[in-house]
Amino acid sequence: MLDPILQLLWIVIKILIIVLPLLGVVAYYTLAERKVIGFIQLRVGPNRVGFKGLFQPIADGLKLLTKELIFPTKSNKYLFVIAPVMAIAPSLAAWAVVPFSPHLVLSNVNAGLLYVLAMTSLGIYGVLFAGWASNSKYAIYGALRSAAQMVSYEIAMGFSLIGVLLAANSTNLSDIVMRQSGGIWHWYFIPLFPLFLVYWISAVAETNRAPFDVAEGESEIVAGFHVEYSGIMFGVFFLAEYANMLLLSILVATLFMGGWLSPFQGIPVLGALFSFVPGILWLFLKAGFFAFVYLWIRATFPRYRYDQIMRLGWKVLIPVTIVWLVVASFGVHFHIGPWFS
Amino acid sequence: MQNRAGSSPAFGTNTLGENVLEQYFPILIFLLIGAALGIAPIVLAWIVSLKRPDAQKLAPYECGFKEFEDARLPFDVRFYLVAILFILFDLETAFFIPWSVVLRKIGSPGFWGMMIFLTLLVVGFVYEWKRGALEWE
Numbered sequence: 279m280l281d282p283i284l285q286l287l288w289i290v291i292k293i294l295i296i297v298l299p300l301l302g303v304v305a306y307y308t309l310a311e312r313k314v315i316g317f318i319q320l321r322v323g324p325n326r327v328g329f330k331g332l333f334q335p336i337a338d339g340l341k342l343l344t345k346e347l348i349f350p351t352k353s354n355k356y357l358f359v360i361a362p363v364m365a366i367a368p369s370l371a372a373w374a375v376v377p378f379s380p381h382l383v384l385s386n387v388n389a390g391l392l393y394v395l396a397m398t399s400l401g402i403y404g405v406l407f408a409g410w411a412s413n414s415k416y417a418i419y420g421a422l423r424s425a426a427q428m429v430s431y432e433i434a435m436g437f438s439l440i441g442v443l444l445a446a447n448s449t450n451l452s453d454i455v456m457r458q459s460g461g462i463w464h465w466y467f468i469p470l471f472p473l474f475l476v477y478w479i480s481a482v483a484e485t486n487r488a489p490f491d492v493a494e495g496e497s498e499i500v501a502g503f504h505v506e507y508s509g510i511m512f513g514v515f516f517l518a519e520y521a522n523m524l525l526l527s528i529l530v531a532t533l534f535m536g537g538w539l540s541p542f543q544g545i546p547v548l549g550a551l552f553s554f555v556p557g558i559l560w561l562f563l564k565a566g567f568f569a570f571v572y573l574w575i576r577a578t579f580p581r582y583r584y585d586q587i588m589r590l591g592w593k594v595l596i597p598v599t600i601v602w603l604v605v606a607s608f609g610v611h612f613h614i615g616p617w618f619s
Numbered sequence: 620m621q622n623r624a625g626s627s628p629a630f631g632t633n634t635l636g637e638n639v640l641e642q643y644f645p646i647l648i649f650l651l652i653g654a655a656l657g658i659a660p661i662v663l664a665w666i667v668s669l670k671r672p673d674a675q676k677l678a679p680y681e682c683g684f685k686e687f688e689d690a691r692l693p694f695d696v697r698f699y700l701v702a703i704l705f706i707l708f709d710l711e712t713a714f715f716i717p718w719s720v721v722l723r724k725i726g727s728p729g730f731w732g733m734m735i736f737l738t739l740l741v742v743g744f745v746y747e748w749k750r751g752a753l754e755w756e
Contacts, residue, residue: 289645293652301656343664351677352689363657370653374646385645392716393646413691414679426698429705436712443719505680510664514657585755588701592753596708600741603715604734610722611730 292384296373304520305335311573318577345509350412353506357411362507362514365404369521372397376528377452379538379557390451391439394529398435398484401522402428404515405486405493405503412506420502423584424493428484430591435480437599438473442466442533444606445618455537461544467534469615472602474534476595478568481526483591485519488576492584523572524565531564700752711740 309324309331316323324331349355375390377383387393402425409421445466446454458465467474483490494502504515531537538557542548582590609618718725718733747753 286648289648290652293645293649297649297652297656343660344668345664346668346670346672347661347664348672348677350679351674352679359661362661363654366657367650367653370656371646371650374649384649385642387642387646388639410691412679413689415681415692418691418694422694422698426701429709430701433705433708433712436709437715440712440715440719443716444722447720447723449716449720500680509668510660514660518657588753588755592704593748596744600737600744604737607719607722607730607733611727 293374296384297370300370300373300521300524301517304517304524305339307520307524307569308338308516309335310569311576314570314573315577318574339513342510342513347511348506348508350414350506352413354411354413357407358506359511361404361407361411362511362518363404364407365401365518366514366521368397368400369518369525372525375451376525377455377532377537378561380452380456382558383452386450386452389449391443391449391454391533394451394525395436395439398522398526399428399432401484401518404518408507408515409503412503414506416499416501416505417503419499420493420505424486424503427486427490427493427584427587427591430588431480431483431490431595434476434591434595434599435484437596437603438470438477438480439533441470441473441599441603441606444603444610445469451532451537455532455539458536459539459543462536462541465534465536465539469609469618470534470602470606472598473606474530476599477534478530478571479590479595481530482572482575483587485522485526485572487519487523487572489579489582490587491581492587524569527568527572528561528565530568531561535564537561537564697755704747704752707743 312334313323313331324334327333327337349358372394374384375387375393377386377390405424405428406421409417409419409424412418442454443449446457448454448457486493492498492502494504499505504512507515538561540549540552540555540557540560542552606618609615714736715733718729722729722733
């Protein structure tokens with residue numbers, strides 16, 4: 279039996295092993311965004327700081343750190359400071375249950391999927407606190423828009439997760455991945471394709487990313503909920519948003535694309551040929567693809583109007599998920615295919 | 620249910636006697652570390668950043684004007700309506716989650732029971748739609 283303090287220290291070390299690389303990836307994801315969108319728009323993107331702009335995120339961080347923190351006179355100071363912390367804590371803590379490979383997971387809880395759903399919904403509090411505490415019109419409009427949008431897409435997201443639960447029979451994320459083993463045709467994006475699309479669209483909307491970025495909407499309400507934030511307090515919001523994007527990318531890969539499983543599993547020659555590749559690499563490749571799609575979408579689609587966003591959420595995504603939920607539950611009840619047996 | 624005759628399981632343990640809460644302890648620590656990673660840069664910036672406040676700089680931003688009135692004005696009732704609809708639907712999601720996990724065990728009664736519930740849900744949804752609760756313009 280380990281000393282409780284040593285045990286605590288070991289947990290902290292494991293958490294830091296997850297969180298510190300994550301923050302590094304988040305920093306370089308912001309650079310990747312600028313580079314990718316730059317190349318899509320036939321620019322080169324940032325290329326001055328360091329070799330080909332590779333030190334840009336570090337320079338950005340230092341700049342934000344040394345800029346003045348502004349606390350507006352009319353704001354509620356305590357809520358104003360708590361808001362960015364409320365945004366970043368759940369978006370990092372959700373990583374506790376992400377299974378990186380069969381045995382590489384910090385906390386393999388039974389209700390992993392519910393925990394992730396709870397953590398991704400908690401992010402709204404950061405936005406709401408920020409909008410209310412700022413006591414600025416743009417901020418409060420951004421927060422209201424964001425809250426209504428996030429709760430609307432939350433429903434579609436919840437329903438599409440129920441489809442995954444129906445197929446997997448478990449809320450444990452590792453079990454959900456194991457249930458998809460046996461080959462690429464066992465992955466849940468095939469039987470649950472509409473739910474996969476709905477989940478991905480909701481993921482983009484939940485993180486307030488383009489084309490659903492009316493909460494920030496530079497051309498309408500300046501910067502929305504974080505208009506009054508300056509320096510590193512804006513930076514913390516920024517980190518939270520990008521950590522959330524990476525989280526949802528890895529969740530889509532886990533829930534619908536077989537997580538750490540190799541896409542060549544079950545194929546005679548290729549399966550053996552690629553068996554040396556560690557599972558975590560497959561997971562990162564899949565998640566990286568979805569993280570790229572986030573940027574691709576932003577560079578491609580113009581922003582929706584707010585009523586269009588609400589119509590898409592309530593009148594398209596929710597009916598689609600309800601219909602496919604019935605299809606999936608019939609599939610389970612009558613044991614159809616390899617997925618619902 | 621071997622526990623029915625004897626005492627109920629101790630707090631934090633499931634019916635198999637496993638300590639479930641122990642698995643959640645790392646998550647609690649993770650939440651604290653997540654919050655610390657949010658607080659630390661703010662404290663650090665508070666120490667190192669320059670501080671030259673003035674009345675204009677600290678005024679609420681309003682496109683260069685002095686603000687006209689307090690920002691906490693009454694807002695559109697539709698936001699409130701969306702919140703109520705969200706609570707209804709989220710509750711239904713919460714009903715579905717345990718059902719979806721045990722569907723293979725509860726057989727036909729469980730399956731058809733939920734289908735009837737889902738029909739009622741759809742009737743309510745269609746009613747909301749027809750009454751225009753989902754319109755934004």
